[in-house]
Amino acid sequence: MIAKVTHYQSKLLTQHICTNISKKRDHELTWKILGSATSAAVQHGTPEVIDDSTSAFQLHKAFQATLIDKDEKENSLHKAAKLAPPYRISVMTGAALQMQRELQWYKEVENFMEPSYIKATNKNKKTPKMVFMEEHKDLLLEAQQWMKDVSSSSTVVAALIITMAFAGAFTLPGGNEDNGKPLFLDRAIFMLFIVSDAIALFSSTASVVMFLGILTARFAADDFLYALPKRMTIGLVFLFMSLAATMIAFSATLALVLKDKVTWIAAPLVVMSCVPVGLFGWLQFPLLIELVYSTYGPSIFSQKKN
Structure with a gap:
């Protein structure tokens, strides 16, 4: 004060x-x-x-x-x-x-x-x-390393989500009937699983593409003004979407499989599945917000600090 x-x-x-x-x-x-x-x-x-x-x-x-x-x-x-x-x-x-x-x-x-x-x-x-x-030669080297480290770590996470989402698309919960029709096809929650799994697959793929674009960039000083922060922002947004969609797909699978068997355990497992999303948001969202504001916000002279 x-x-x-x-x-x-x-x-x-x-x-x-x-x-x-x-x-x-x-x-x-x-x-x-x-x-x-x-x-x-x-x-x-x-x-x-x-x-x-x-x-x-x-x-x-x-x-x-x-x-x-x-x-x-x-x-x-x-x-x-x-x-x-x-x-x-x-x-x-x-x-x-x-x-x-x-x-x-x-x-x-x-x-x-x-x-x-x-x-x-x-x-x-x-x-x-x-x-x-x-x-700024030393700061430039630190910025390059920081950008590469964040992109590499995020690429690994996005690649794991791609693997899970791709496998989930061909290993449907409950299996198939004799005619190949999914067992839970007529249930609304099954459609939630399919949609969320598709979103997880597409968004994680887009995230990997953006982070690979960062890793293969030239890392010139001027790139840190707009190009690289923009790619980082898009990559983090898609990564968060893929993680959230994966947890929704997992929750839908639990609800489908356990609804008619062990109903009391389904709700706690669904809540626990939201913990990773919350942790990711708590750790990464401040960085994402700062990236967006710093890249797309008002100019330095336009910011009112009083």
């Missing part, structure tokens, strides 16, 4: 400073005060300061031309290309999402820049993109 109040008061103070400086109409004073603040905000990943400054003055072009570090000969995009502090990176789950957030921040600042500043070099003859790749 104290942190939220402090953040809100800091935001009000920033807006108040911007408003009062803009009234003085002194360009040198404006950029002497706000220039260093905005440059530091770009480097440390604080979109509120940049948003308030640019909204107050509407001087995006001056923002690009003025904010140049004379010692390092670096513009704002060079600053944004630097690796963010640990406390900023650690808010995201996994190295892949951390790499995605770094790319999103870099792209957001790049949108404010003129083309000449995007390719400008610093005193070491490095463009902002070169600085970004150098600063």
